[in-house]
Amino acid sequence: MQEHLTIISPNNINEKENYFFNFLSEVIKYRLDKEFGEGGAEQPIFEYRKGETYIDKFIIENNLSQEDTVILLLALIPHISPNFINDIIVSFLPNGGEFPEFGGVKGKNHRGILPTVETALYILYGNSLKDRLQGISYVLNDSFVINNGIVDIERIPLGEPEMSGKLLIDEEYKSKILLGETVKPELSPSFPASLIDTSLSWNDLVLKSxxxxxxxEIEAWLQCNEVLLNQWNMKGKIKPGYRVLFWGPPGTGKTLTAGLLGKYTKRDVYRVDLSMVVSKYIGETEKNLSKLFDKAENKDWILFFDEADAIFGKRTNVRDAHDKYANQEVSYLLQRIEGHAGLVILASNFKNNIDTAFTRRFNSIIEFEAPSYDERIKLWEKSLPTGIEVEESVSIPELAKKYGITGANIINIVQYACLKTIHASHDKIQKEFILEGIKREYGKEGKTIRI
Structure with a gap:
C-alpha cells in the first residue's frame, strides 16, 4: 500500500513534525550562539526520527550521517524556504555586517543566501582548523550524498577556494525528495539528450538469432553487473561500465533494441542529440560532453549515441589547429566513456567509420544486418494492424521477396497504406496503397522502382 507522506512546502517547513529541518535550524542557532550569543545553547543531538515527509523518509532509508543530513538540507533549503537562513542570522546580527565565516553567496534572482560547502563546514565545525580539515576530507572523500551525485559542489573560478562552491541539489533527486516523484530531465542546452520510450516487446523485434x-548478453550484464562487482569482488579487476557498438544499415532495429534493453531492465534510455553536443568552438564539445556524463553519473541510465560517426569518428593526421582539437575531442570522449560506470551504446551505419581507439575498448560489437526474406515476412506480419484485413490480392511472401527493405521502411509503408485506406473509407487495406508506400520509401533514398 502506498504511503501518504507530506510534501515539504514553505507553509510546513517549521512545524514540529519536520524534525530534520528543525534540527538544521537548531544546529545553526547553536553555532551562532557560540559565536555571537552567550554560548548557553545546548548542542542539538542528531537522531533518526520517523517523520511525515518524503525528506524524512529519504534520510532514514539511506541512513544519512549528521554531516550528510546537514549538507543535503542546506542544498534543499533555498528551493523551499528562501528566508530560512536569513531569518536565523538576523536574529543574532540584527544590524547586519560582514560574516565571511558563514560562507554562502547571493544569486542573480534568489534574494536569500545560497549555501556553500563553507556554510556546511562552519555549521558543523565552527572555526576549529583541525575539525574543518577533517570536515573537508569527509566532503571530498566520504560523503554519501556527494559521492552518489545527490548533491554536487559548484565548479568555481580558478584561484578561488574549492569549498566556496555552492551546494547544488540534483534536479531528479530534488523532485524525489520533496515531492515523492522523479521528474525526468528534458532535452535542453544543458542536457542534450531525450528519453527513448517504447510500447513494443522483444517479440516485436525481428533480428537474426x-x-x-x-x-x-548486454541484458545479462545490466541485470548481473552489481553481483559481479560487489558480491564476487571483481571491482577494481575489471573496468566499470559496458561499451557496445551497434552497426548496420538504417532501420534495422538499433534504436528499438536500445529502448527494449532499458524497458526490460527498468532503466531510462537517453538518446544523445549530437547536434547540441558538437561545437565548432574550441573546447565547447568537451564541455557539453562533460555536462552530459556528469549528469548521467550514478543514475543507472543507458546512453545511446545515434549516428555516432559525427563525434566518435576516426582521428585524422594533424594538418592544422582544427585537426589537433578534433583529435583532442576524440581522446576526451575515450577517457569519459572508459570511466563511465553505466551502459554506453554507439550506433553507426558503418563499423569502419568509428575510430579504432574506441572499437578496441568495446565489450561488444553487434552487426544489425538488413533483414533476410524470412525476416521480412515476419516484419510485414508484425507491422500490419491486427483485426484489419488486407485486400485479397496482397501476398506478404511476394512483397517480402520482391522488395529488400528494412523494418523501418515497412512500418512507414504500413502507416501510409492504413491512413490512405481509412481516408478512402475502405474496409480492407488496399494493395495499391501498399505499393504507393513502397514507391515512396524507395524515392526517399533516391531510388526508382517499377511497381
Missing part, C-alpha cells in the same frame, strides 16, 4: 543472442 545470433544478433539477438549478443543483445541478450
Amino acid at each position: 545470433s544478433t539477438l543472442q549478443e543483445v541478450k
Whole structure:
C-alpha cells in the first residue's frame, strides 16, 4: 500500500513534525550562539526520527550521517524556504555586517543566501582548523550524498577556494525528495539528450538469432553487473561500465533494441542529440560532453549515441589547429566513456567509420544486418494492424521477396497504406496503397522502382 507522506512546502517547513529541518535550524542557532550569543545553547543531538515527509523518509532509508543530513538540507533549503537562513542570522546580527565565516553567496534572482560547502563546514565545525580539515576530507572523500551525485559542489573560478562552491541539489533527486516523484530531465542546452520510450516487446523485434543472442548478453550484464562487482569482488579487476557498438544499415532495429534493453531492465534510455553536443568552438564539445556524463553519473541510465560517426569518428593526421582539437575531442570522449560506470551504446551505419581507439575498448560489437526474406515476412506480419484485413490480392511472401527493405521502411509503408485506406473509407487495406508506400520509401533514398 502506498504511503501518504507530506510534501515539504514553505507553509510546513517549521512545524514540529519536520524534525530534520528543525534540527538544521537548531544546529545553526547553536553555532551562532557560540559565536555571537552567550554560548548557553545546548548542542542539538542528531537522531533518526520517523517523520511525515518524503525528506524524512529519504534520510532514514539511506541512513544519512549528521554531516550528510546537514549538507543535503542546506542544498534543499533555498528551493523551499528562501528566508530560512536569513531569518536565523538576523536574529543574532540584527544590524547586519560582514560574516565571511558563514560562507554562502547571493544569486542573480534568489534574494536569500545560497549555501556553500563553507556554510556546511562552519555549521558543523565552527572555526576549529583541525575539525574543518577533517570536515573537508569527509566532503571530498566520504560523503554519501556527494559521492552518489545527490548533491554536487559548484565548479568555481580558478584561484578561488574549492569549498566556496555552492551546494547544488540534483534536479531528479530534488523532485524525489520533496515531492515523492522523479521528474525526468528534458532535452535542453544543458542536457542534450531525450528519453527513448517504447510500447513494443522483444517479440516485436525481428533480428537474426545470433544478433539477438549478443543483445541478450548486454541484458545479462545490466541485470548481473552489481553481483559481479560487489558480491564476487571483481571491482577494481575489471573496468566499470559496458561499451557496445551497434552497426548496420538504417532501420534495422538499433534504436528499438536500445529502448527494449532499458524497458526490460527498468532503466531510462537517453538518446544523445549530437547536434547540441558538437561545437565548432574550441573546447565547447568537451564541455557539453562533460555536462552530459556528469549528469548521467550514478543514475543507472543507458546512453545511446545515434549516428555516432559525427563525434566518435576516426582521428585524422594533424594538418592544422582544427585537426589537433578534433583529435583532442576524440581522446576526451575515450577517457569519459572508459570511466563511465553505466551502459554506453554507439550506433553507426558503418563499423569502419568509428575510430579504432574506441572499437578496441568495446565489450561488444553487434552487426544489425538488413533483414533476410524470412525476416521480412515476419516484419510485414508484425507491422500490419491486427483485426484489419488486407485486400485479397496482397501476398506478404511476394512483397517480402520482391522488395529488400528494412523494418523501418515497412512500418512507414504500413502507416501510409492504413491512413490512405481509412481516408478512402475502405474496409480492407488496399494493395495499391501498399505499393504507393513502397514507391515512396524507395524515392526517399533516391531510388526508382517499377511497381
